[in-house]
Amino acid sequence: MLEKIDHIGIAVRNLDEATKFYITMGIKPYHYEEVESQKVKVAFVKVGESNIELLEPTSPESPIAKFLEKKGEGIHHVAYSVANITTALKKLKEDGATLINEEPMDGAHGKKVAFVHPKSVNGVLTELSMDGCCGSCGCGTHEH
Secondary structure, eight states, X not given: OEEEEXXXXXXXXXXXXXXXXXXXXXXXXXXXXXXXXXXXEEEEEEETTEEEEEEEESSTTSHHHHHHHHHOSEEEEEEEEESOHHHHHHHHHHTTOOBSOSSOEEOGGGOEEEEEOGGGTTTOOEEEEESSSOSSSSOOSSOO
């Protein structure tokens, strides 16, 4: 079900400061966005075939703000692309995984995302990510 690593999410206190490293190394962020559902601003950086998602909280209630408070800046999650997020969540739940999100929600780049609790994935917060709709209707797009 896992198609590829979509991105690695890194929690940062300040996007402008965090992007300096990548710019110095010759890579400019290619996409900035505010994801209201997660209360974050994000910047994406492409490194070869991989993406780095830098996440800055926009609110003290943001999961990223809470992460920064507990652990400081660093790797927050690994995201995997899946063909059908609804099917993947159902299979994980059937197999006993602890899901943070039982239903997909809107994420950056217009993707549908859901998180799996770290205790079900060897201590790593894991995001499932899918282009298009949630997969429940099979259309593959947001156009219903």
